[in-house]
Each structure stands twice: as C-alpha cells, then as structure tokens.
Amino acid sequence: MSDTRDSNQGRFVSAEAVAKLAGVSRSAVSRAFTPGASIAPATLARVHAAAAVLGYQVNDLARGLLANRSRLVGLVTSDADTPFRAQMIAALSHALIERSNVPAIINIGPTAGDVANASRQLLRYRAEATVFLSGSPPASLVELTRRNGQPLILINRAETGLDSVHCDDRDGAQQAFEALRMAGASRFAVINRATPSSSLSAREHAFVEFAAASGFEAKVMRTGRADYNGGKEAARRLLASGPAPDAVFCVNDLMAFGALDHLRGAGLRVPDDVSIVGFDDVPVAAWSSYSLTTLRQDPRRIASEVVSILDRRLANPDSPPTSVYFPVKLVVRKTVRARL
Known part of the structure; x- marks a missing residue:
C-alpha cells in the first residue's frame, strides 16, 4: 500500500482518496467512521489502514451541515483578554470539547450591532447554540434564533425569556x-x-x-x-x-x-x-x-451549568427558560483587617 499524500499536498485528504487506496466504495469509508454502522471486519481494517497512511480525518463539519447540525457553539464575548473572561472562555471551551462540540470564540465590540452581527454569523454557520459572555442580544435577534432553532444562553446577564447562568x-x-x-x-x-x-x-x-x-x-x-x-x-x-x-x-x-x-x-x-x-x-x-x-x-461550575442547560434545551426546545444561580465564596486574604 503506497503513500499517496504527495498527490494531495495542500488539500485535505478526501474520503474518495481513502476508498481508492483501500479498494472499497465511498460508502464503505463512510460506514467505517460511523459508530454502529454495518461493515465487514476485514473491510473496516482496510479502510482504517488506508486512512492511517493518508492521514485522513472525518469531516465533521460537512456531516453536521448535511444533518443541519454543525456542532459549533459560539462564545460571544468582549475583553477576552481580561483574567476572569479568559478563565471563563477556557472553562467553557474545555466543557464543550468534552461534549464533542467545537467552540467558536467571537470577540466583539461594545455595541448592540456588534452582538447582532456575531449572532447572525453563527446562524449562517448553523451553530448549535450561542453563549453570551458579554452583551445582550436584541429582541429581534432572539426571535430570529428561535425560528432557526438555535438556543441562546447568557452568563451573568439579565434577559427575560432566555436561558441564563448567574452568580449570586x-x-x-x-x-x-x-x-x-x-x-x-x-x-x-x-x-x-x-x-x-x-x-x-x-x-x-x-x-x-x-x-x-x-x-x-x-x-x-x-x-x-x-x-x-x-x-x-x-x-x-x-x-x-x-x-x-x-x-x-x-x-x-x-x-x-x-x-x-x-x-x-x-x-x-x-x-x-x-x-x-x-x-x-x-x-x-x-x-x-x-x-x-x-x-x-467558579468558572468550571459555570461551564458545567451551561452544558447542562444546552442538553436540556436541545432535548426539549419548547420548555420554559431556565435561570440557574450558583453561590460565590468569600476568600479571605490580607486586604481586610482582622476582626476586632
């Protein structure tokens, strides 16, 4: 089995190239990378061997678009370089990747127009959901996302009728x-x-x-x-x-x-x-x-709550909005005088 990567230099390796090298059909390659699909063990081994030689990776974006579900989750934020916001983005990204999502971070300006533009972009890419760390989406945009079946989740923002996660x-x-x-x-x-x-x-x-x-x-x-x-x-x-x-x-x-x-x-x-x-x-x-x-x-607690809300919302799109409040803890160090 020869290495044919040079012929694909500068391009992603296609499923067709794997099928050709393995001597199988294109549909066999698809079944080989679909959990639970029916495929003969010998054929499965040949496809995986060819994929390893070529460096092939499944195009989840294309699969998601065919299913009208991209697995993208947008994280809309401003001041992404500030310490707490950076912690929050890191925690959310980790939790979403664990859920097999692809976080898309969009750092926006301060205006409502910036928020709206970011959200429309995520709708075009069929994002599974959008999480707002900054700004609040306009009512017209909320309605647009609802018609397209995209959940919106707010963090530490007050907005009637939307799922949200707040510290106390x-x-x-x-x-x-x-x-x-x-x-x-x-x-x-x-x-x-x-x-x-x-x-x-x-x-x-x-x-x-x-x-x-x-x-x-x-x-x-x-x-x-x-x-x-x-x-x-x-x-x-x-x-x-x-x-x-x-x-x-x-x-x-x-x-x-x-x-x-x-x-x-x-x-x-x-x-x-x-x-x-x-x-x-x-x-x-x-x-x-x-x-x-x-x-x-606790950024990890916030991220966990966001993922839980997302799971519930996708399972039951018409359920009432959820507002989750989590406690904060006083961490005593040296900037408060000892008790008298």
Whole structure:
C-alpha cells in the first residue's frame, strides 16, 4: 500500500482518496467512521489502514451541515483578554470539547450591532447554540434564533425569556459588607464602572442596600472601564472627594488591584487604614503583592451549568427558560483587617 499524500499536498485528504487506496466504495469509508454502522471486519481494517497512511480525518463539519447540525457553539464575548473572561472562555471551551462540540470564540465590540452581527454569523454557520459572555442580544435577534432553532444562553446577564447562568451577586455583596463591617469599618465606598453591566450593577446596589440597612451610607464612585486603570481613577477621586473610606468594595478584582495600588501610593496602609474586597478571585488575587480578599466565582461550575442547560434545551426546545444561580465564596486574604 503506497503513500499517496504527495498527490494531495495542500488539500485535505478526501474520503474518495481513502476508498481508492483501500479498494472499497465511498460508502464503505463512510460506514467505517460511523459508530454502529454495518461493515465487514476485514473491510473496516482496510479502510482504517488506508486512512492511517493518508492521514485522513472525518469531516465533521460537512456531516453536521448535511444533518443541519454543525456542532459549533459560539462564545460571544468582549475583553477576552481580561483574567476572569479568559478563565471563563477556557472553562467553557474545555466543557464543550468534552461534549464533542467545537467552540467558536467571537470577540466583539461594545455595541448592540456588534452582538447582532456575531449572532447572525453563527446562524449562517448553523451553530448549535450561542453563549453570551458579554452583551445582550436584541429582541429581534432572539426571535430570529428561535425560528432557526438555535438556543441562546447568557452568563451573568439579565434577559427575560432566555436561558441564563448567574452568580449570586446579592449574596456576594452581603458577604463583602459583613466582612468589612466585622473588621470595624464605618466609612464605606463602592467602586464600579461608569456604565455597569446588570451583574456589576446588582453587586453595587446590593452592597449599598446592606450598608443602609445597618445604618451606614456607602459612597459610590463610578468611573471609566471595569479595569485596573478604572480602579486607580476611582480611588483617586474617592480620596479627593472627602475623608478617606476605611472600607472599599470593588465590583471586580481588576478594579480592586488599581484601587489598591493607588491607595498604597497615597500613603494609606492596607488593611490597617483601609480594607478592600474584590469580586471574581482571578489568579493574580492570590499573588503576594495583592493577597486580595475577594468573592470567588467558579468558572468550571459555570461551564458545567451551561452544558447542562444546552442538553436540556436541545432535548426539549419548547420548555420554559431556565435561570440557574450558583453561590460565590468569600476568600479571605490580607486586604481586610482582622476582626476586632
């Protein structure tokens, strides 16, 4: 059996080439790579031997398109390079590959048009489902995907009538407030971005509410993006606006890192003068230079919930939408003063 790869240089090896080398029909090659299909053991061995020589791989994309099912699952996101988003993409990709899906990551801009364009592209490729890590799809697009039988799943986004997976933002904010209050704090502040997502907004509002219920006012400082520079700028404005807070809740870890560096640079001692709590527990939070107390979201738990929802939705397309809430855990490190 000779090696015929040179004749196919620059092209994918075809099933026809395998059939020719093995001396069988094209349909025999198809049966050889279809689990449970009827094929004689000797023929199966010849086909697999020819495939090994040629380096043949089954074209799952073509098979999926013939079955109107590509196995693609779109992951629509922005800021894919930020630590928690990168963790989330990695966890989802792993879980989907385990499910025999092909994750297609689309990094979008900030507008509703960017979201719509990404979703339409995934519809054209017959994606099995789309998972939104950022942005919320317009109502017209939701209806279009429903007519085409493509499930939409949102992560930490609020949208009526769609399947979604959320961390418990409210409970996380309560844990943050209680940790800061037990540390003896009395001057509270919240750092958030200028235009927060529904999840970041829920964290802010819940913290303010818990503070008010205990007789305290929490100053809210919103600025820039929800990143390191946004946290630095928010901390700068906090110090310029009056007495320094002795407790700061940041709606994510990136803003907490920026706030920490600015407050330390201004001469405040953390946690002796001011305690700080973040949200997400990205890997950098455990670094000794930050050792940030934070609320942990588990990306693997989120990915598992997404896959479970996808399985249920494909099995029963007309079932009511599911909203799954999972707990967050306070990870205590060195940015909150020890209890008095």
